[in-house]
Amino acid sequence: MVSLAEKEFEADDPYEFVGVRYEAEPGTDPDEIMARCFIEEYALMGMPRDRIMRIFHSSHFKGTNAILERRGESFVRAIADSIYGTPATEERHA
Amino acid sequence: MPDVYNWQLGRNMDYRFETGKQQRQFAAVFNINRCIACQTCTMACKSTWTFSPGQELMWWNNVETKPYGGYPQHWDTKILDLQEQANPGKQTWDPNKKDAKSAPYGTFEGKTIFETADGVNQMATGYIPSEEEWKAPNIFEDAATKYSKEGVSLPEHSGWFFYLQRICNHCTYPACVAACPRNAAYKREEDGIVLIDQNRCRGYRKCVEACPYKKSMYRPSTRTSEKCIGCYPRVEGSDPLTHGLPMETRCMTACIGKIRLQGLVKVGADGQWLEDRQNPLYYLVHVAKIALPLYPQFGTQPNVYYIPPRWVPRNYLEQMFGPGVQSAIDAYTNPSRETLAVLQLFRATQEIVFSYKVEPGPKTMELTVAGQKRELFNDTVVGYDSNGKEIVRVSVDEPLIERPDRFTLNTI
Numbered sequence: 001m002v003s004l005a006e007k008e009f010e011a012d013d014p015y016e017f018v019g020v021r022y023e024a025e026p027g028t029d030p031d032e033i034m035a036r037c038f039i040e041e042y043a044l045m046g047m048p049r050d051r052i053m054r055i056f057h058s059s060h061f062k063g064t065n066a067i068l069e070r071r072g073e074s075f076v077r078a079i080a081d082s083i084y085g086t087p088a089t090e091e092r093h094a
Numbered sequence: 095m096p097d098v099y100n101w102q103l104g105r106n107m108d109y110r111f112e113t114g115k116q117q118r119q120f121a122a123v124f125n126i127n128r129c130i131a132c133q134t135c136t137m138a139c140k141s142t143w144t145f146s147p148g149q150e151l152m153w154w155n156n157v158e159t160k161p162y163g164g165y166p167q168h169w170d171t172k173i174l175d176l177q178e179q180a181n182p183g184k185q186t187w188d189p190n191k192k193d194a195k196s197a198p199y200g201t202f203e204g205k206t207i208f209e210t211a212d213g214v215n216q217m218a219t220g221y222i223p224s225e226e227e228w229k230a231p232n233i234f235e236d237a238a239t240k241y242s243k244e245g246v247s248l249p250e251h252s253g254w255f256f257y258l259q260r261i262c263n264h265c266t267y268p269a270c271v272a273a274c275p276r277n278a279a280y281k282r283e284e285d286g287i288v289l290i291d292q293n294r295c296r297g298y299r300k301c302v303e304a305c306p307y308k309k310s311m312y313r314p315s316t317r318t319s320e321k322c323i324g325c326y327p328r329v330e331g332s333d334p335l336t337h338g339l340p341m342e343t344r345c346m347t348a349c350i351g352k353i354r355l356q357g358l359v360k361v362g363a364d365g366q367w368l369e370d371r372q373n374p375l376y377y378l379v380h381v382a383k384i385a386l387p388l389y390p391q392f393g394t395q396p397n398v399y400y401i402p403p404r405w406v407p408r409n410y411l412e413q414m415f416g417p418g419v420q421s422a423i424d425a426y427t428n429p430s431r432e433t434l435a436v437l438q439l440f441r442a443t444q445e446i447v448f449s450y451k452v453e454p455g456p457k458t459m460e461l462t463v464a465g466q467k468r469e470l471f472n473d474t475v476v477g478y479d480s481n482g483k484e485i486v487r488v489s490v491d492e493p494l495i496e497r498p499d500r501f502t503l504n505t506i
Contacts, residue, residue: 023253025407030254033405040427040463041127044434046472046491048459054496083462 031067035079038064049084053077095213098267100206101366102390102416104197107206109393110217110272113365119286120264120324121367122346122356123378123385125401125440127426129353131157131257138348139261143323148315151228154322155261155345158231161410165260166227169308170389173207174413176219177391180210185391189417198383199390199418206393207269207306218269218304228311256403259353261345262309262322263388263396264288266365270321273304285358286397287324295319306392329358329446339479340446352441357448372449374436374477375399382433384426386415401426428464434490435475443486447477458491 024030039052055061056068056076068076095108139155156165164170177185185204192200207218268288270279278294279301281287290301290310295318301310302319310321325343327333333341341347346356357375360368370376378385378399385399402411404423411419425433435452455472462468470490477486 030405033254037127037405040461043459043461044429044463044470046458046470047494051494085460085462 031071035067035076039080039083043083049080052080099364100267100393100395101196102199102387102395103393104191104199104201107393108208109267114281116283116286116361118358119361119367119397120329121359121375121397122354123375123399124259125353126256126403127401128351129257129259130351132350133157134348134350135259135345138344142344148313152311153231156231157257157259160256160258165231166223166308167233172221173306177207177210180219181205187417199416202391204391208272208393217272220303220306222299222303223308254406256406261398262288263307263398264324265394265396267394269304269306269394270301270310273300275300285329287326289323290319290321292318306389306394336445341444342446347444349441355440357446372451374439374447374450377436382425383418384422384433386418386422389414390416428466428468431471431473435473438475438488438490439477442488443477445479445485447486448480449478451476
């Protein structure tokens with residue numbers, strides 16, 4: 001017998017995922033907005049830049065990793081640079 | 095009908111009863127920016143209060159994916175639509191008619207749900223959701239649907255969305271209380287928690303119809319309505335873990351993302367929050383002004399406040415949280431040292447923090463945030479219980495714990 005967790009979903013199941021996307025406003029770059037949001041949130045809690053880059057590189061962090069995969073490392077690094085500036089203290093936690 | 099003051103609207107309004115005489119008010123702040131919709135809060139509540147027959151479709155706490163998700167489906171757009179139909183083109187704010195204390199967001203010039211109701215058949219404009227709308231809480235949600243040994247891939251969002259955490263707002267002017275023909279719904283004097291007396295309730299569902307947030311729910315097995323009880327035994331201090339001291343609710347203490355802070359604030363004779371500068375909730379709502387009420391224009395003066403998501407288009411957020419959105423986001427995006435410290439109190443202890451102080455720490459970093467250069471300090475925030483005893487001490491620098499690579503499938 002197939003357990004509940006292993007069953008395939010059916011179209012009329014009210015719990016089925018049917019998420020939809022909502023377009024961003026014209027002229028905005030959602031990747032830039034979200035990458036900056038992630039980095040600033042963590043930076044303000046004291047996370048150094050090398051750690052920030054790791055959450056973009058690691059496939060375990062789906063949201064941040066998707067941005068890096070889509071836009072490339074230089075895109076993310078430029079945003080990190082604009083926040084951290086010269087990385088004088090980034091090795092503090094390493 | 096009594097004339098009461100609603101500071102979130104910046105004006106007086108009609109309400110069925112005089113302002114209550116609460117000694118304290120249950121209140122909370124949710125930081126939307128940090129929610130990952132893990133639904134741990136939802137399950138903490140479900141497994142504590144709504145696991146019995148007849149409660150299958152009842153989620154006193156839920157987290158929905160905006161803009162499309164909702165439990166029940168489309169609850170907010172339906173109320174907004176009803177209000178617009180009742181007062182077409184006039185549901186507007188005047189953000190210039192403001193006062194730092196009595197009207198911090200400006201003045202709402204439209205009508206509340208109490209003012210658009212006829213006062214005879216309805217005490218508050220509303221509707222009763224259909225069974226279909228209650229029973230599919232995952233429709234339009236960004237949630238995994240099944241367990242898979244290979245892992246589940248969710249779609250990547252190239253647009254915007256955010257998670258909205260919802261419980262009963264334990265409103266200062268509850269629509270459920272106004273609507274109940276039996277006076278079964280009531281607001282407690284000791285903490286402002288709104289309850290439904292199950293002995294008096296006869297299941298007329300007027301509260302289900304009236305609550306604009308749709309947090310009163312009908313239970314067919316008992317033929318009564320039920321709602322979030324604010325985990326009042328914990329708030330009263332009945333849990334042996336805290337030795338009689340007030341404790342946060344189940345949904346708050348279970349929060350993995352540390353996005354929730356709940357407490358009790360002092361209330362004056364006029365029903366408004368008394369100035370209490372060192373209470374973290376008072377600070378976030380009235381001093382830092384980074385936490386805003388959900389749909390204040392409904393007029394119930396809700397007591398759960400939200401730090402709005404900084405990446406979402408402002409016109410959408412202003413409809414949801416009122417005209418204070420931009421200044422709240424500005425204050426959150428580049429927070430003061432004190433705000434950064436208070437944010438660390440979120441989910442730092444199960445006991446309710448009644449006051450705090452910030453101890454200055456060393457400078458640790460220089461950053462450019464929101465285009466402005468700033469310094470970062472590793473300050474320490476200390477939280478105190480109702481007796482003034484220290485119960486928590488946390489630093490601004492968040493400890494970093496990296497998940498080992500061997501947990502590749504995120505299995506439990």
